[in-house]
Amino acid sequence: MGFNRARIAIDAMGGDFAPGEIVAGAIRAKAELDVDVVLVGDIDQIKASTASPEQLVGIELVPAEGSIEMHEEPLSALRKKPQASINVAMDLVKRNEADAVVSAGHSGAAMAAALLRLGRLKGIDRPAIGAVFPTVVANKSVLILDVGANVDCRPKYLEQFAIMGTIYSRYVLGVDNPRVGLINIGEEPSKGNDAALKAHQLLEENPNIPFAGNAEGRDILSGQFDVVVCDGFVGNVLLKFAEAVGESVLQILREELPQGVRGKIGASILKPNLRRIKQRVDHAEHGGGLLLGVAGVTVISHGSSQAPSVFNAIRLAKEAVDNRVQDRIQAQYQRVAIPAADGE
Amino acid sequence: MGFNRARIAIDAMGGDFAPGEIVAGAIRAKAELDVDVVLVGDIDQIKASTASPEQLVGIELVPAEGSIEMHEEPLSALRKKPQASINVAMDLVKRNEADAVVSAGHSGAAMAAALLRLGRLKGIDRPAIGAVFPTVVANKSVLILDVGANVDCRPKYLEQFAIMGTIYSRYVLGVDNPRVGLINIGEEPSKGNDAALKAHQLLEENPNIPFAGNAEGRDILSGQFDVVVCDGFVGNVLLKFAEAVGESVLQILREELPQGVRGKIGASILKPNLRRIKQRVDHAEHGGGLLLGVAGVTVISHGSSQAPSVFNAIRLAKEAVDNRVQDRIQAQYQRVAIPAADGE
Numbered sequence: 022m023g024f025n026r027a028r029i030a031i032d033a034m035g036g037d038f039a040p041g042e043i044v045a046g047a048i049r050a051k052a053e054l055d056v057d058v059v060l061v062g063d064i065d066q067i068k069a070s071t072a073s074p075e076q077l078v079g080i081e082l083v084p085a086e087g088s089i090e091m092h093e094e095p096l097s098a099l100r101k102k103p104q105a106s107i108n109v110a111m112d113l114v115k116r117n118e119a120d121a122v123v124s125a126g127h128s129g130a131a132m133a134a135a136l137l138r139l140g141r142l143k144g145i146d147r148p149a150i151g152a153v154f155p156t157v158v159a160n161k162s163v164l165i166l167d168v169g170a171n172v173d174c175r176p177k178y179l180e181q182f183a184i185m186g187t188i189y190s191r192y193v194l195g196v197d198n199p200r201v202g203l204i205n206i207g208e209e210p211s212k213g214n215d216a217a218l219k220a221h222q223l224l225e226e227n228p229n230i231p232f233a234g235n236a237e238g239r240d241i242l243s244g245q246f247d248v249v250v251c252d253g254f255v256g257n258v259l260l261k262f263a264e265a266v267g268e269s270v271l272q273i274l275r276e277e278l279p280q281g282v283r284g285k286i287g288a289s290i291l292k293p294n295l296r297r298i299k300q301r302v303d304h305a306e307h308g309g310g311l312l313l314g315v316a317g318v319t320v321i322s323h324g325s326s327q328a329p330s331v332f333n334a335i336r337l338a339k340e341a342v343d344n345r346v347q348d349r350i351q352a353q354y355q356r357v358a359i360p361a362a363d364g365e
Numbered sequence: 366m367g368f369n370r371a372r373i374a375i376d377a378m379g380g381d382f383a384p385g386e387i388v389a390g391a392i393r394a395k396a397e398l399d400v401d402v403v404l405v406g407d408i409d410q411i412k413a414s415t416a417s418p419e420q421l422v423g424i425e426l427v428p429a430e431g432s433i434e435m436h437e438e439p440l441s442a443l444r445k446k447p448q449a450s451i452n453v454a455m456d457l458v459k460r461n462e463a464d465a466v467v468s469a470g471h472s473g474a475a476m477a478a479a480l481l482r483l484g485r486l487k488g489i490d491r492p493a494i495g496a497v498f499p500t501v502v503a504n505k506s507v508l509i510l511d512v513g514a515n516v517d518c519r520p521k522y523l524e525q526f527a528i529m530g531t532i533y534s535r536y537v538l539g540v541d542n543p544r545v546g547l548i549n550i551g552e553e554p555s556k557g558n559d560a561a562l563k564a565h566q567l568l569e570e571n572p573n574i575p576f577a578g579n580a581e582g583r584d585i586l587s588g589q590f591d592v593v594v595c596d597g598f599v600g601n602v603l604l605k606f607a608e609a610v611g612e613s614v615l616q617i618l619r620e621e622l623p624q625g626v627r628g629k630i631g632a633s634i635l636k637p638n639l640r641r642i643k644q645r646v647d648h649a650e651h652g653g654g655l656l657l658g659v660a661g662v663t664v665i666s667h668g669s670s671q672a673p674s675v676f677n678a679i680r681l682a683k684e685a686v687d688n689r690v691q692d693r694i695q696a697q698y699q700r701v702a703i704p705a706a707d708g709e
Contacts, residue, residue: 157613159620172550172558206513206601214516214598238605242613254558255599257550261582262603263610269501269586270614276503277638287634290627 026057027342029335030119033062034088034106035126037325041070043125046331048076053332056339059119061085061110085109089130091324098127099134107131111138114317121318121338123309125326131319132170132312139317142347144354147171148314149182149253150321151189152260153337158244164190165241167253168260168310174252176219179203183230185313185350186248192344196247202236204251204259210235216252224250229353260310309334311341314350318342370401371686373679374463377406378432378450379470381669385414387469390675392420397676400683403463405429405454429453433474435668442471443478451475455482458661465662465682467653469670475663476514476656483661486691488698491515492658493526493597494665495533496604497681502588508534509585511597512604512654518596520563523547527574529657529694530592536688540591546580548595548603554579560596568594573697604654653678655685658694662686 031047033040044060044067051058059081060067067082068074086104089095099108107126111134113119124131132148141148149167156163166182167174183201190199203221205213210221212235224232236249241259251259274295279288288295309322309330318341322334341347375391377384388404388411395402403425404411411426412418429450433442443452451470455478457463468475476492485492493511500507510526511518527545534543547565549557554565556579568576580593585603595603618639623632632639653666653674662685666678685691 157616169550172561204602206516206598217516217598238602238607239609241606242609251602254550254561255602258548258582258595258599259602259606262585262606263582265583265586266607266610270610272501278635280638283634284638287631287638290631291622291635294621294624294628294631 026055027121027339028057028059028119029121029123029338029342030059030061030083030110030113031331031335032088032106032110032122032124032126032131033060033067034085035124035131036322037125038327039088039125040067042327043331044070044077045328046326046335047080049328049332050335051080054336054339056335057081058335059083059110059113061113062088062106083109083113089127091127093127093130095127095130095133099130099137107134108138111135111317111319115139120342121320123320123322123331123334123338125309125322125324125331125334128169128321128324131321135312135315135317135319139315139319142314142316142351142354145181145185145314145350147174147178147181148312149178149185150256150310151186151313152256152310153194154242154263156242156244161244162194163242163244163246164194164248165256165259166248166250166313167256169253169257170312171253172257173254174216176216176223179216179220179250179252180223180227180230181314182250183224183227183232183248184353186250187230188349188353189311189313189341189346190247192349193340193346194247199231199247200233200245201231202233202240202246202249204241204249204255205235205237208235208237220250309337311337311346313346316347316351318347370399371465371683372401372403372463373465373467373682373686374403374405374427374454374457375675375679376432376450376454376466376468376470376475377404377411378429379468379475380666381469382671383432383469384411386671387675388414388421389672390670390679391424393672393676394679395424398680398683400679401425402679403427403454403457405457406432406450427453427457433471435471437471437474439471439474439477443474443481451478452482455479455661455663459483464686465664467664467666467675467678467682469653469666469668469675469678472513472665472668475665479656479659479661479663483659483663486658486660486695486698489525489529489658489694491518491522491525492656493522493529494600494654495530495657496600496654497538498586498607500586500588505588506538507586507588507590508538508592509600509603510592510594510657511600513597513601514656515597516601517598518560520560520567523560523564523594523596524567524571524574525658526594527568527576527592528571528697530594531574532693532697533655533657533685533690534591536693537684537690538591543575543591544577544589545575546577546584546590546593548585548593548599549579549581552579552581564594653681655681655690657690660691660695662691 085106151166312319320338430448495510656663664682
């Protein structure tokens with residue numbers, strides 16, 4: 022492929038700490054990553070949000086009017102506010118003026134805007150949000166999808182998630198032979214609810230899915246799977262649960278480690294080690310979720326994102342663009358539709 | 366209530382470490398708790414499993430023939446082996462010769478045996494397994510149910526779980542005003558899949574349920590809920606995920622804390638604090654799951670249970686018996702069925 026620097030449109034107005042933290046993350050990404058950054062939003066507010074406006078040099082600013090508020094119903098709000106920052110950002114991708122959108126705003130609105138403005142890839146019934154988690158094996162992560170786009174899933178959606186996850190794992194996470202699991206309540210193919218039983222069969226029969234069997238709750242972060250698929254209800258509960266457990270453990274460490282005189286001495290000696298533990302446990306280090314299956318890269322970040330998360334989300338978008346994830350998904354489906362040619 | 370010492374029948378042949386670890390846990394329970402213990406299984410194997418048989422004095426041994434293996438289909442295996450240890454143990458409760466059963470064997474078989482031999486309480490369509498988790502608030506726990514008995518749940522089952530959980534929380538965990546949550550993907554009543562939407566309405570309208578709203582993944586261990594209900598698919602994935610995360614974190618601590626010279630010194634100083642952290646994080650400290658909604662107390666332990674877990678499971682069974690959990694659930698349903706009289 023000819024190399025073009027990825028150009029990321031950032032919804033500067035979305036998120037609990039917008040625009041300040043969003044702009045700060047974008048400035049850092051522009052400085053440290055090989056990307057072009059476009060900030061979409063209220064230009065005055067964007068400029069006012071940074072103490073040193075010269076840092077904005079080299080960053081393109083695209084005006085938008087307002088944003089979708091957390092309490093708003095996504096579809097009607099998107100329609101009422103065609104110039105909202107998320108709509109304008111999506112339109113940049115649609116017109117090929119940007120390669121990807123990053124938003125920490127209303128996640129339902131970001132998803133709906135992507136669907137409405139960019140559309141689904143051919144062959145994909147339901148786009149899914151994939152989130153990358155650390156596993157217990159150092160430097161090995163697992164992609165979980167869907168973590169919230171679809172609360173009720175037919176078995177064939179799970180099959181599509183598995184195909185998209187395989188491609189993502191292979192080309193973005195660099196796993197040569199990804200192992201795909203189906204989240205379920207037992208290892209045996211006979212275990213699970215109706216949807217899981219049928220999905221198991223579809224995954225097993227699809228030659229494009231390197232299916233490695235059911236993944237029980239305990240297997241998800243064990244490192245034995247590279248991709249695990251589930252419906253968006255289960256995935257969303259797991260995602261938020263895992264984030265909270267990571268934070269809780271850090272909190273318990275902070276409470277218990279420095280207890281007593283020995284504790285105070287020991288904890289102060291261990292500061293560098295504790296930082297490393299935080300990095301391995303803390304989900305916030307891992308950016309945002311990637312919306313897979315729409316015709317354009319979209320990264321959906323946590324509403325509470327601050328500059329480091331925004332930076333990580335931009336990096337995630339860049340990696341998806343550089344590795345042409347959506348093109349590869351589309352190609353896979355074209356290969357599936359026509360008799361299989363030699364794979365890439 | 367007149368005081369009778371709880372009498373616990375233990376499936377000595379069920380579990381990965383049966384009978385040795387099961388017997389060891391039972392011996393400790395007999396010594397440390399105010400309970401009578403009955404070991405059900407192969408008498409010779411039970412006796413041979415302990416180096417000092419005099420420790421079995423005061424423990425009743427009831428013979429059984431064989432047990433249900435992990436690979437067997439529960440219903441047919443229970444029928445083929447009427448004298449299997451789990452069947453014999455349930456029969457003791459049915460004949461009022463014991464108050465409770467504890468088993469670390471095939472959990473589906475334990476559940477099916479309880480249903481077949483003891484039956485459901487009136488008003489309960491589906492018994493549920495409740496598991497108690499530590500929260501981030503020290504000394505505060507949360508009851509999650511169902512963690513695996515029912516993979517597909519109608520909304521009214523979730524309503525029944527909420528009633529059973531409320532009673533358990535109030536009378537066994539000692540929470541005066543339990544707060545009940547519904548596991549869901551958002552706080553708003555309008556969020557969730559079909560089952561969650563309908564369950565939300567049922568929980569809200571039932572005057573016997575102190576419903577406090579939806580619990581997102583991040584809220585489950587936050588301490589803001591005393592009981593959370595979900596279907597057995599979600600609950601089982603969460604249970605096993607949480608167990609694994611606890612273990613993973615301990616493993617990361619063991620790997621990272623002693624890194625380097627500072628680490629070795631710091632970690633050795635911190636040993637007592639690390640033990641306390643393990644107790645707060647490690648789910649194994651919390652025993653087993655209680656099967657709620659059958660006419661008799663049944664505790665289902667992890668297949669990998671060793672003596673400390675077996676001991677904790679017996680204590681859990683004793684607490685459920687002493688606090689008459691099943692009677693109270695039954696009474697609640699009789700009050701619901703007939704016009705509400707003055708509460709007990």
